[in-house]
Amino acid sequence: MMSGYKTIQRESVLHILSKNADKAFTVKEIAEAIKSEASITWNPSESTIYRIMSGLVQSGTVLKKVNNNREYQYVFLNNNDPHITVRCKICGKIQHIDEKVCQEIIEELKNNSCIQTDGNIEVTGICDKCR
Ligand SMILES: [Zn+2]
Structure with a gap:
């Protein structure tokens, strides 16, 4: 099959x-x-x-x-590793980012925010195709 x-x-x-x-x-x-x-x-x-x-x-x-x-x-x-998901709000296409900047954002939230992230952050935007 x-x-x-x-x-x-x-x-x-x-x-x-x-x-x-x-x-x-x-x-x-x-x-x-x-x-x-x-x-x-x-x-x-x-x-x-x-x-x-x-x-x-x-x-x-x-x-x-x-x-x-x-x-x-x-x-x-x-999935236990912290990462940022970037999602196109028009077509729903997703991409993950695991650069150092993600770690910095996660650390920042951990240290300076009353809401802690579980390491799964989503950012929305518009992708190349939908722009
Ligand atoms: Zn799109």
């Missing part, structure tokens, strides 16, 4: 990312990691991984970053 096959692909990607949750992967690195993983028989194409990653970013399962070579990198998002 198509849907079952897609689930297996997505789970292979999540397996690689969650096993190395402290590491950011490019699509190419994810493809290589899947190929070298003996328990995974799926031979991924980069375009398939791109598609899977965009779904995982949308659902908030992974963080998308840009590295120094201007390549996208993906990191498994542990």
